[in-house]
Amino acid sequence: MKRVAFLVLGIGLFCSALPAATAELSSETEACLECHQIYTPGLVGDWEKSRHAKRSLSQALALPESQRRISIENLSDQDGDQLIGCYECHSLNPDKHKDNFDHFGYEINVVVSPEDCRSCHPVEVSQYTGSKKWHALDILTKNPLFDQMVGTITGHGGSVVHSVHPEKGVATDESCYACHGTEVTVDGLKIIDSQLGEIEVPNLQRWPNTGVGRINPDGSRGSCTSCHPRHSFSIEIARKPYTCSQCHLEPDVPAYNVWKESKHGNIVMSGFPKADYGAVPWRPGEDFTAPTCAACHNSLLVNPDGDVIAQRTHNFADRLWVRIFGLPYSHPQPDSGATFLLQNDDGQPLPVSLDGKPASQGLISQKEQSLRQELMTNVCKSCHGSTWAVSHFEKFHKINALADSAVADATAILTKAIEKGLTDPENLFDESLEILWVRHWLFYANSIRMATAMAGPDYSSFKNGWWEIQLNKRQMENELLRLGKNKEPEKKRWFQKK
Amino acid sequence: MKRVAFLVLGIGLFCSALPAATAELSSETEACLECHQIYTPGLVGDWEKSRHAKRSLSQALALPESQRRISIENLSDQDGDQLIGCYECHSLNPDKHKDNFDHFGYEINVVVSPEDCRSCHPVEVSQYTGSKKWHALDILTKNPLFDQMVGTITGHGGSVVHSVHPEKGVATDESCYACHGTEVTVDGLKIIDSQLGEIEVPNLQRWPNTGVGRINPDGSRGSCTSCHPRHSFSIEIARKPYTCSQCHLEPDVPAYNVWKESKHGNIVMSGFPKADYGAVPWRPGEDFTAPTCAACHNSLLVNPDGDVIAQRTHNFADRLWVRIFGLPYSHPQPDSGATFLLQNDDGQPLPVSLDGKPASQGLISQKEQSLRQELMTNVCKSCHGSTWAVSHFEKFHKINALADSAVADATAILTKAIEKGLTDPENLFDESLEILWVRHWLFYANSIRMATAMAGPDYSSFKNGWWEIQLNKRQMENELLRLGKNKEPEKKRWFQKK
């Protein structure tokens, strides 16, 4: 293998952009930059514009607590005067990192994991740990029903491309698991071409991936870069709706789309009045006048007195009491992010029975629901009078009940087909009538609930809302009729109660 | 009921943001702010950034007329030195407001209506009054055909959720009526929790709502906040396309979508050259180089000499001669916004017969059409040569005729089904073939017309355009075939001419 000596170029250019006096780069990071500023200038330039490149740990700790973006109380064995450069993050916990490799004399991890970020952001990582996002991959793979759905749609478990192609797992990685995360493993080393000639690097499998539930080569879960992307790690980007929109998109999770067409979206997209997306803490009225996803769901908000309106959280369930998407019926939030452990009262791996009854166990109590609703209502009240906020959620609960009853209608049609032996419940996702049924709740009922939750009405009317749900119901009825005439037999009764 | 004393907090912080000398807050508004700046800081911050918080009536009247945003000629019994604060708007016309209530010693209206805004903006409110937007709720409720459509889709009149749930009206309020407006009524008082403890407030029904045809507790119609949202009342936001996009969205009214993919949208979204969305009057070339919805449809435009290119209007029909959406066929604009009064020559509550003939009465004359086309063409000519503008509308008229003939094709299929007794015309929106027929005109023909009107071609090709219309025609033909084999009988003949 050819190894090429470091090129010491452009260091002057780079140094001029460095911050002042006591905050400085480690010698290791300087070595990284010598090459990477020339060979990956986009990456280095992104980092140069970040707070990591401008503020040392000591400087960060000198800020009042409410303004800090780190959550360590004090320095442990860290050098407080150092800036947070390449090496500071890519060299952590090498023993745990199966992706650690010798890179021009330095022991480097390819993938920086939440457990590495924990060095300076322990509270945020702890909030995230165990959340639904942290479990996002598990939720798909450890729940046999969702695993069947994923496999049927994208092919790893028997689908349109199943018999045809040996690489079928890639389709899952590039669709469902792109958001939910892959398990990134290391299969030894491989030699690749780089601008410095051939180099030896870890042979990562199911990579690149930035899904929120990614399993990392150090065994940890999650990917901070999902929302704080690339090397700017920007809170501004995370607070902008485009971040969330990458996964929370129509037709299955139209959160971004609904928000965009709501008054909130209207005002934010208009850019009037101009908002400050970088302020910590974040002050409604002062820093922004209409919320993005982050404002309502996870940012630290304070009033003009500095009193906390809502604490920062990286568990997005903390301000949510009802779960309105991804499943046939709305239901109380689960106790834990490990939703694959839930069972409905019929023993199926779902939080709700197929007739709409929430599971007796594993969901939060009425009291906890009320507490979380109050938490969110307080956020609303930052900008809305109490009547507005209270009435809004009254309507929201009524709409959830209506959407649930529309799902019950569709489920009754499917159940009839199963009972008549016209649909095989062994796999609930692979026959026409089943696909229409899934569409009923996964797209249309979800859209209707979200449209009211965030007051973006088109998604409850003509766009994946009541219009589609009544058309889909007729299509299911016609499909049942067709199946009855064809008398296509089916085998089992998945729905039957035990 | 527990009443809590005012908290006098943060007043210093707030005062620093106040405007200078002769323009000042009323003592009532100061009282509002004492609490609300702490308890609803987002709301107060929004207002603080508004012109209302910075400019008194006298200061506004001191501007040259073309630069004014108010339309009173002089002060009546108003205090010209006062800023326009909370109390100035929320205390008007208390006798008419059924939502007026005692709020810590002040008589406050919850809902500020256009009739309240009329105090300073009489011309704008008069323009709006009687327009299609002003009648937006009436158009759905007073036209039996549209009422049937709304009821069938969203459930208040017999639909997928009709028999299931007592709260079915909420589905309509949160979908169709979210844009068209609800009738907001007051059902006595109720006690709610606020940050100051329990307070007694009007028990508003079908609220919150910001639909353009809302019927307010003072009996007035409309909602200025639909387009000038929340407490900034910003002309900048109203002129940005996101405002209009809240309701004028695909699939039924893809105005925003078509504009966004047009050259106009391309340039505006790019933000180059930078535009000034707050300038009054608005100067093409100087303040902006590509139009948003407002530029073409309602803003006051002047040329570099200050000559008026187009007068400001809040009746959006003023520059429109053809009506291209919401109905099967294109047709001349109606005389009045009260379109529920229209009847086609077959006595149906439509502006056009089902075979495409415009109603003999109630539509604007050819002469009026020409005048309005000239008005709009002048707006085009601000940026385009005369040949361009003239040729553009020649194509537009041809496309309307083509889209209309595609609708006639689909209507012929439906008519055949009705004549054979295979479809029941009693309700035109609840059977599969009918739903396909509605989709033909409400989504696809509309899209095709709009795509040419604003030169955003994808909505006339693969996205809800000719592609979908030819597929839908085949689906209607297949459905007719299926119905014929099933020999499902139907009862009445809605289409038959009398």
Added chain:
Amino acid sequence: MKRVAFLVLGIGLFCSALPAATAELSSETEACLECHQIYTPGLVGDWEKSRHAKRSLSQALALPESQRRISIENLSDQDGDQLIGCYECHSLNPDKHKDNFDHFGYEINVVVSPEDCRSCHPVEVSQYTGSKKWHALDILTKNPLFDQMVGTITGHGGSVVHSVHPEKGVATDESCYACHGTEVTVDGLKIIDSQLGEIEVPNLQRWPNTGVGRINPDGSRGSCTSCHPRHSFSIEIARKPYTCSQCHLEPDVPAYNVWKESKHGNIVMSGFPKADYGAVPWRPGEDFTAPTCAACHNSLLVNPDGDVIAQRTHNFADRLWVRIFGLPYSHPQPDSGATFLLQNDDGQPLPVSLDGKPASQGLISQKEQSLRQELMTNVCKSCHGSTWAVSHFEKFHKINALADSAVADATAILTKAIEKGLTDPENLFDESLEILWVRHWLFYANSIRMATAMAGPDYSSFKNGWWEIQLNKRQMENELLRLGKNKEPEKKRWFQKK
């Protein structure tokens, strides 16, 4: 005909915006501006903000070569001190321009063509000439298969509106040809109303149009204004994604949509860190930290040393090795933009056989594919490590193969229907089963490939991805079943190998 004298108005206002000293307007352009700044202020204002209005040819040539936006080496017979005004562009090559006309004493071309732009931008025009975009109209009209598709969908060749309306060609012009370009011809002169009264102008047919393959009245092809719109000719607009999104939109070419939901789109849309879209050359890391379409596909990129990462190109195939949209199967890029000359090994006008085998001739070699992949990978490496970039394209190739095999499945269903005489292959776009088949590859397989190409996963999952492809496959199977029962006979065998 009434002719009105020039109005010499507002010239002072205008002059104040002019650039300094040596760069000046021609007297002809000054004459244009006398009227047009009053009568088309939006157009003039747009130009005034452009580089054309601020920089003479000599000033442009004085810049270092890498910073130039013109590509002439030196002045030929041009006046180097003149700014580039109306007359400089609209008077070129009058002998070739059938749209040249006498306009108040000046010989003016209505349409400025790439051959006119060539005067100062010869390299860019040469790059564009012969590309797929340059041939965009030919590709639709000279390939009998695509011509049939266009005709069937939009009506010029026998479709839903075919028998009904004489103006059917307009539907094609305003849909497919709006992006691909029309052939703009001149049918003598006509008299139109202008703000100066009646004037005589060329009677242009199939105009306005800004399609990329437009055939111009001077016989040239292309339209620079497609991407450098109106009179700002802005590189900033061309580099923003909205430009490309006008045509590269879901469902058929969801490039913009996929990018928008990718990390690239997320960061760019967020506007953090702030990017400079006007810098030439363009420096990753310095000028931008996440790419728009232009960054990866055609802009001149340099590293901090000024070394070229990728040369500027106006042939968008230069950095592409696989062609992933517009056709059933992915395949190597064609040798030439004249794709209508391609034939698959069965003699059909396609680059790939219907069973997926690439044509033996007319596609680039494996070596050329590797070279182009390396070119693009170098762009990726501006911001990504080598492992990331290499692994990304490994996945991309696997997904292309998977999507191709899904298309083969659908094609097998259609072939079976044709072989049984249930579908008539004479026209492959006009029967239900055929339309479902087209949707399979034109929408869904394309989306899946693009979703991986740019890492925007929703378009390979629920939004036009694997979800839709497996539903569509079942719909095709059901349609085949239905056709078999109906025993509808068909005539010919288009698919049969010769």
